[in-house]
Amino acid sequence: MNLRQLKYFVKIVEQRSMSRASVELHVAQSALSLQISSLETRMGQKLLVRSSTGVSPTVAGQTLYKHAVAILRQVERAAHDVERSAADVSGSASLGLPVVLQDLLAIDLLVAARTRLPQVRLHLAEGMSYLLKEMVLQGRLDMTVTYQFEPSPGIVEHPLFNEMIYLVSPVKSGIKPREGGLSIAEVAQYPLFLSSRQTGMRRLVQAGLAAHGVTVQALAEVDSLRTLLDAVETGNAHTILPASALQKHLKSQANSSVVINSLNITRNAVLCTSEHLPLGATATAVYELLENLIQQALEDGRWIGIRPVPDAPST
Incomplete structure (x- = not known):
């Protein structure tokens, strides 16, 4: 061969x-x-x-x-x-971003790459986390940002940040922002539109509910972030979304078209690479650039509901 x-x-x-x-x-x-x-x-x-x-x-x-x-x-x-010059990183690199993280990371990364890595052609792929991880395993993407839920064979995960999860409600529902937020068990009483069952967000919600002995039947399954928010804003349902998808609403809650309450669950965002396909110099430069951008945002407190990944408890 x-x-x-x-x-x-x-x-x-x-x-x-x-x-x-x-x-x-x-x-x-x-x-x-x-x-x-x-x-x-x-x-x-x-x-x-x-x-x-x-x-x-x-x-x-x-x-x-x-x-x-x-x-x-x-x-x-x-x-x-x-072939490349040691002093000048060039070539192409590819990164997957779930739809929910596009607003949080895409523009900042593209602008930073243009400024700091001008010879690099950066390709951003959008999709569901499990599909993006499959593309990394196949060598079709250098890396992807996704969420930590369960180990994936052949994938190496590097922690990026931890984010809070929120119940997003229509203003006309009468629900008020509650100091300290809500418990995940309380959301079962509200009519919900949720993402489909194969998504990490849905699995996290189901696991949180199951831990409290609660089940919920979604009125609809919608993978479009925009449609989920539209459904809430028009008063048709509540939904559950992470902090990364709600930054504009969280930063202007006084004038927001939705009501946001934190839930007692969080999740970790991770940067995934293949265990068997080492990154080239160009992809490594993009990897490090993304890490630096996130670290700076966390240090500056630019994001609401997003913090460094908590240290694992010692044993």
Whole structure:
């Protein structure tokens, strides 16, 4: 197995067509077929299936595809690191950000990267935490910010900050901000719109309720942050959101269109990288820049309801 075969294989899977891959690679179809045949012989597995709708990977092919993408990315990164000047970080780096963290981190990071790392092309990917972590494992992202809930095999987590969780209520509901907030058990009495069950936020809420022997049936499951806030502002439901999603409302509570009460649960944000794919020099520079930005924001007290991750209790 060699890099050329992996490159050809990846392109065929992505194009889902031998002929389209041939055009993209500027390689004759017969040469592609020969290389794939050799690869299948080496692996002892059928990797591709041809049908009337195109070419698709077998189960073994899907496994190889994930590894091949990561290998090719790592080779490209290694070549770039060797070529780059030690005094001038350049190249591309990619970072995943869950939608809920876009307002908190995206603009500050983009501005800082433009100023401090002008030769770096930073790609920000938006999505659900579990999908972004999968992309890190596949080598499609260098790193992602997500939330700590349970260990993920192959993922290394570095703590970033701890944030409070809030019940967000319509003004016309009559609920008032309560000093000391509410208990998670109290939210069961309110009509709730919540994020879907696979999200970290929903799992955290369910775990908090279960710890108090309480269950709740969401009136609707909505993954759009904007829609959740719109539903509250228009008086249709309550919702539960983290501090990172509510900074504008928390900083202007006197004029806010919603009522916010803290709950007795928090969660940790973490920066995730692959255990098996070390960061290149460019991605490491972005990693350190993000860490510095967050540390400075915490020291300046710029964020409400967000603090350093508490030290683990000694044993």
